[in-house]
Amino acid sequence: MTEIATPLWEVFIRNRSGLPHKHCGSVHAADATMALQAARDVYTRRGESVSLWVVPSSAIIASDPVDRDVLFEPTGSKIYRHPTFYDVPDEVGHM
Amino acid sequence: MPRVIADADLFEFTLALADDALVLGHRLSEWSGRGPSLEEDIALSNLGLDLVGQARLFYTYAGELDGNGRDEDDLAYFRNADGYRNLLIVELEPGDFALTIVRQFLYAAFLHPYFAALCRSTDARLAAIAAKAVKEMAYHLRHSSEWLIRLGDGTPESHRRAVEALDLLWGYTGEMFEPTTAEQRVVAAGIAPDRTQIRQPWTTTVDAVLAEATLQRPAQRGMQSGGRHGRHTEGLDRMLAEMQVLARQHPGAKW
Numbered sequence: 344m345t346e347i348a349t350p351l352w353e354v355f356i357r358n359r360s361g362l363p364h365k366h367c368g369s370v371h372a373a374d375a376t377m378a379l380q381a382a383r384d385v386y387t388r389r390g391e392s393v394s395l396w397v398v399p400s401s402a403i404i405a406s407d408p409v410d411r412d413v414l415f416e417p418t419g420s421k422i423y424r425h426p427t428f429y430d431v432p433d434e435v436g437h438m
Numbered sequence: 439m440p441r442v443i444a445d446a447d448l449f450e451f452t453l454a455l456a457d458d459a460l461v462l463g464h465r466l467s468e469w470s471g472r473g474p475s476l477e478e479d480i481a482l483s484n485l486g487l488d489l490v491g492q493a494r495l496f497y498t499y500a501g502e503l504d505g506n507g508r509d510e511d512d513l514a515y516f517r518n519a520d521g522y523r524n525l526l527i528v529e530l531e532p533g534d535f536a537l538t539i540v541r542q543f544l545y546a547a548f549l550h551p552y553f554a555a556l557c558r559s560t561d562a563r564l565a566a567i568a569a570k571a572v573k574e575m576a577y578h579l580r581h582s583s584e585w586l587i588r589l590g591d592g593t594p595e596s597h598r599r600a601v602e603a604l605d606l607l608w609g610y611t612g613e614m615f616e617p618t619t620a621e622q623r624v625v626a627a628g629i630a631p632d633r634t635q636i637r638q639p640w641t642t643t644v645d646a647v648l649a650e651a652t653l654q655r656p657a658q659r660g661m662q663s664g665g666r667h668g669r670h671t672e673g674l675d676r677m678l679a680e681m682q683v684l685a686r687q688h689p690g691a692k693w
Contacts (some may be wrong), residue, residue: 349475370477376584384481384581 351400352378354385356392364396372397443627447620449503450523451630452564453513454621454666456496457524460514461674462545463489464681465532474535481581485542488574495567515685519675520668527610529665529674536589536599540607543582547643548614548636550575555631564629583647590651597652604648605656612661614640 349371355364367386372378378397387395406414422428431438466486473479497510522529527545532538553575556568589600615637617625624630648655664670684691 371475372477373588377588380581380584381477381481384484385477388480388484 349373352382352397353400353403354378354382355396355398356382356386357394358391360393364394367391369400370397443624443629445503445505447623448561448629449500450618450620451624452496452500452503454523454618456493456500456513457522458528459489459496460493461522461524461677462528462541463487463493464677465528465530466538466542468532469538478535482538485578485581488571488578492567492571492574495570499563499567511685515682519670519678522665522668522670522674522678524665524670524674525610525613526662526665526671527607527613529671529677530607530610531673531677533603533606534599536596537603537606539582539585539589540600540603542578543586543647544607544611544644545614546575546578546582547647548611548640550579551639551643552631552633552636555636559629559631560627561629579643586647586653587651590648590653600651600653604653608656609659609662613663613665616663616666618666 351369352372352375353369354367356367357364370378370381370385372381375397379395382395382397383392386392418424463486466482466489469479469482469486471479473482493514494510497513501508501510501513527541530537530541550572553568553572557565557572559565559568586600589596591597615634617630617633621630621633625632645655
């Protein structure tokens with residue numbers, strides 16, 4: 344099938360009520376209804392899902408891998424952003 | 439509750455439901471690895487597995503009613519075509535994707551309301567099988583309806599193929615509404631729904647989906663039947679030969 348007739352859709356499933364939907368893969372389908380059906384057929388065969396989302400892949404705005412150093416590398420030196428950086432006095436107990 | 443029906447009648451009725459499910463399930467399985475897309479390949483296999491699962495439950499119950507110690511495998515693998523009691527529509531060779539979808543649609547549009555009625559059977563076993571199967575058939579109907587709408591209202595080629603499939607299959611739809619004499623006794627005993635009563639909801643569903651698919655209902659004409667009496671098309675012989683060969687060459691084999 345051609346990409347124009349059956350564009351790509353990203354599939355998200357929620358496996359238990361209360362948990363967030365997680366990305367699990369993609370399907371080709373002509374429209375939203377067929378994409379939801381294909382997602383059900385391909386990704387929920389073993390009782391994985393209580394809810395499904397499909398989103399046109401073209402609607403996802405992705406970061407450019409070239410920008411990795413600029414966007415993500417600087418956080419490597421900010422270890423004080425992790426809670427484990429701080430010594431919590433014993434008297435505080437569980438936080 | 440006293441049983442007012444002969445086990446032989448109930449056996450024949452249950453066996454026919456099992457044969458319908460197994461034969462169509464096997465026809466769908468023939469698409470495995472050959473589907474028009476990866477997504478639809480697995481979807482058709484899923485539909486086939488639903489039907490094979492239904493067949494196993496009906497065969498197991500039929501074997502118990504039969505009382506000769508036959509289990510589901512004996513009934514599935516050790517009867518020839520003339521012993522099968524399935525409707526002709528389910529045994530026709532799969533043809534192209536349009537034929538597979540139109541058949542699934544015409545059949546699911548019948549079986550969904552039929553199983554909904556069978557859920558109210560006074561026979562607890564049949565009611566329990568129907569309660570499981572009715573949800574599966576609801577999805578078969580939805581899946582095939584959505585595809586049929588897109589084939590009918592799609593490209594000139596998909597429309598033409600949908601029309602051809604509908605024309606070919608229409609003459610096999612009448613048999614869905616014909617109870618055998620054994621089945622009539624099962625209906626009279628309150629165990630089975632009257633399949634002639636399913637025609638009205640079936641027609642409503644078919645007309646609505648065909649209209650959305652920009653397809654016309656084929657003109658009334660003579661209807662093919664005979665499957666319930668063991669009169670089948672040649673295609674069923676070939677299908678059973680392939681389906682049964684392993685079990686017959688290695689009886690009792692386990693893997």
